[in-house]
Amino acid sequence: MQRFYLAAAALAAGTPAFAADVALPIKAPPPAPAYVSPWDFAFGAAITSDYRFRGIAQSNRQPSVSAYFEPRYNVTPDLQLYIGAGAASISFPNRAAAEVDVYGGIRPTFGPLAFDFGVFGYLYPGGQCFNAAAAPGQPGYSTQCLANGNLPLNGNIIKRDLSFYEFYGKVTWTVNDAVALGANVYYSPSFLNSGASGTYASGTAKFTAPATWFGDSGVGAYLSGEYGYQWLGTSDAFYGNVKFKDYGTWNVGIGFTYKVFTLDFRYSDTSLSRGDCNAFTGDHTTTDFGYPTAANSVAPFPGSRWCGAAGIVKFSADLTAMQNLK
DSSP: OHHHHHHHHHHHHHSOOOTTTSOOOOOOOOOOOOOOOSEEEEEEEEEESSOEETTEESSTTSOEEEEEEEEEEEEETTEEEEEEEEEEOOOOTTOOSOEEEEEEEEEEEETTEEEEEEEEEEEOTTOOOBOTTOOTTSTTOOHHHHHHOSOTTTOOOBOSOOOEEEEEEEEEEEOSSSEEEEEEEEEESSGGGSSOOEEEEEEEEEEEOOGGGGTTSOEEEEEEEEEEEEEEOBOOGGGTSOBOOOEEEEEEEEEEEETTEEEEEEEEEESOOHHHHHHHHOOSSOOEEOOOOSSOOSTTOEEOSTTSOEEEEEEEEEEEHHHHOO
């Protein structure tokens, strides 16, 4: 019996009072971390006075409009997967309706180094074939080639389908808040479906002005440039097994930003002569003649201005769901 009283006393001494007797502080549970979706979406549109691709006019030195949409998945803060699609208005010798782009890749980041690896497809639907001398069995041959003959103004020839794809690798080194340097490499086994391989390498540099330069206006500015070199192989039989001319291209410009908008002024040029430019592009508009080269060896030797110097103005808007649509 004595044991019972001792145990009861010990239990009573160790038992806290009821809540009705003493109010105990209640510790709130820690707040749940905010959910951040791994998905993001980038999209935008642009209008330019002259659509240039590696220094060569894609819109016959006329204005062009474009748009794109790019879903992104952030595996980690330093690893992103993406796919994308876009379109641009063009003026090609084969009368293609537009340029349609599809692409995808991976973007790993290591501190100040941002990499980008992927594959890019360029599609040109709605084209026609021009080549009065095309023979059955040649790449790109169709009866339409014979019916259309050569291009009417200058006798150039072109395939119906110029679609092709490239593999690419890029890296950008963010030196500091103002300076970024980059390097790019692209490779296609058949550039513009010509049968000629294409390898393009370039270096880029960009200086972004400090925000203090423009006070509280929200306006930003940058100066950027690129120098690249395009190595080209030998075409297939449709184009006469021609070795296209390798060439250098460069551009430099200044841009101004405000919120999601960018206004860019740029100078672009290449090392291609008018004759070699014509051999590579098949320019359907040129009526300039007398520019013979090893690649442009068929009289009357037309020459194209599509690869020459140009001043370009581009206005664009670029948004991402995470930053602009919250």
